[in-house]
Amino acid sequence: MKPPAKKPPVARRRRPDNRSLASHEIELAEFFVQMAGILGVPRSVAQIYALLYAANSALDFDQIQAKLGMSKGSVSQGLKFLRDHEMILSVKAKGVRRERWEPTPSLAASLVNLVRRQVLPALQQSTPALQRVLDGAQTAGASPEVLERLSRLKRWNARALELFPLMLPPSRGG
Amino acid sequence: MKPPAKKPPVARRRRPDNRSLASHEIELAEFFVQMAGILGVPRSVAQIYALLYAANSALDFDQIQAKLGMSKGSVSQGLKFLRDHEMILSVKAKGVRRERWEPTPSLAASLVNLVRRQVLPALQQSTPALQRVLDGAQTAGASPEVLERLSRLKRWNARALELFPLMLPPSRGG
DNA sequence: GCCTCAGTTCAATTTTTATTGAAACTTATG
């Protein structure tokens, strides 16, 4: 587990100093980076999202790269992640090739999506696995307490699978 | 973000082969490891928990180390983590120095604890931060849309802070 | 009071994950 933030986390890494960002943009990025950390989303993705979130208008690839001092690769991957999770939308002006990005209206929906994509596949996989575990334990002569624990786990798993899809309609087309 | 499990994840790392674990114990460990991954809990911790979860009786330090083929350091830190999050309990027989461990009765409560400890401090910190962001944006002449987004974020943060403590009584003594 | 056992700490190391950047790919457009 990541070391729980000891003292002043003295910036050891050579990060661009983002002179072009206003202080409130920097602070918002810090907020998103922290939240993203909990969800296992990389810093660069959170930074991009924060930038778009606080922007008065949609931004294009190069603006993002310049403002954050980030490599093309990171910007591309970050935008892909955000697109895939329906957290940003492209705003196309006709006659303009370049895509411009802004956050989707509902951050809430995006977050639910994000969590669902992490958790659902795991839950689905584990349904048969937990059954096998229970069978194995029974065969191996596990105590009644252990069998009870394992059954409870299996019931939970099943219930979570039922409940999850109700949180929000799945993304269309997926 | 961790590469999303490409092909057969051919075990590259030299992990102990745990010959002494029954197949259902191994499969349960895999389940817990996967779930732990989502919560950002290290593999070794999940393995220890799984071992205790499927054990017919409480296990001591050396038994855990032997069964999992893990270093003393990892076992010590893993047990500390599990203790700190109230996921295991020590069962003391008198006249015996060595501590023996078993899972706490409620995995649910433990998980809520775990999540709360990750999220609550972040939410608390961000309350003033988000206010500053909003003020800064206002000063910097942000558009009404941006100001609206930021206010919504702030309201959410506040609401989450209200709601969280209701999930379960906080651990006593903390 | 010393010795031993049980466990902890933490610097060094290994493993995993994120980021970079140059080359490759993909269209719109002259």
Add this chain to the structure above:
DNA sequence: CATAAGTTTCAATAAAAATTGAACTGAGGC
């Protein structure tokens, strides 16, 4: 069709996180 803008890919590299193990601590027993 050639060009070039816009973007993606991916091998190499950097950074972060987990694990190890040897030195250390401290509670009991003797």
